[in-house]
Amino acid sequence: MTAKQTHPQAMDALTPEEKETVMQMRSPSCLLDDLQQMADLFVQITHPDSDGFPPEITEGRAVHWLACRLADRAQWMREALDKEKVA
Numbered sequence: 001m002t003a004k005q006t007h008p009q010a011m012d013a014l015t016p017e018e019k020e021t022v023m024q025m026r027s028p029s030c031l032l033d034d035l036q037q038m039a040d041l042f043v044q045i046t047h048p049d050s051d052g053f054p055p056e057i058t059e060g061r062a063v064h065w066l067a068c069r070l071a072d073r074a075q076w077m078r079e080a081l082d083k084e085k086v087a
Helices: 016-025 028-046 060-086
Strands: none
8 A cells, every 4th residue: 555545444434524425426326236246245155065065254354344344335325315315
């Protein structure tokens, strides 16, 4: 990572103004696409193998990270849809 780049922040770490800016940049259809892609990935990594054995997920933190990102996208989607209802 270069000196000009910064690590992405979680939505919880953003100020209300920053969060509003992020929400305005994301359309519900884009959020839904992200959510679907992440859910598909989650299904793939948790799917039993061809013999029916459960997957060997050795990196619990990675699965936890993915689950948190899914939850983030779902929350953003809810907020975006709620905003559309009000408008």
